[in-house]
Amino acid sequence: MVAERRKGERITFERGISAHMMGIDGTWRRDCTMEDVSETGAKLTIEGSVEGLHLKEFFLLLSSTGLAYRRCELAWVNGDQIGVNFLKPGDKKKKATRRAAADA
Template identity: 35%
Template structure:
């Protein structure tokens, strides 16, 4: 079928306006009813919606917000869900190219062994090993790339230690900063999503 020049231009504009689905993998913080936050991954994103991976069970009609590491927030309601996944329809169309560009800029800006990632408040007993000496600490928050701990005498900045948290693999890390009774840690290797997400859900059930 031959198209006139005007028809071809119209078809091109229609294609430009059509929702475009992009397969990607963006880690974010899932917020829904209540104040508890959950770790999630955005698998597919389009102008009108996204598919999430999460260990938190979502139901049809649930209102959700996903905060990405760039600070952008994607909001909408759940239109389908299955074990570990959910489809979300946005309240209004988004600029997919902008969201992906912001996510890439965030990774480039915080590149290195421990890129910035969504951080979650927790309160649990943990232990660090510093110069071969075990020290009991309290874990205050955690992300895939780092954590904050409380203890009476924090190690100095740039000290290499091992953090042991019940239910998670031990991590080699360095102190990024320390104060009178707290220290911020950077993991030398990030915690995998598949390790951290179910651990956080277990903490939420216990809280």
């Protein structure tokens, strides 16, 4: 059995929640189902192939109007399911600062 690595408490949905993934630059979009969610991330089942998609950073759209969304980065892939970490505003700046300090 795989050890649980998620830090936050997980909420699992019996039937999943319909959602969409969209590239940061808007060049791609995929339907998906959110199977579970925590404060820090989620497990998604993707409809269609993820091959060729830039999954390093993307948006998870939770509403049809696009008003509810989370910025995500890929954590893992297992067949048609992926794990994502939610990014908070300023996360990229902090990581770049840490990298620059480590390179110095």
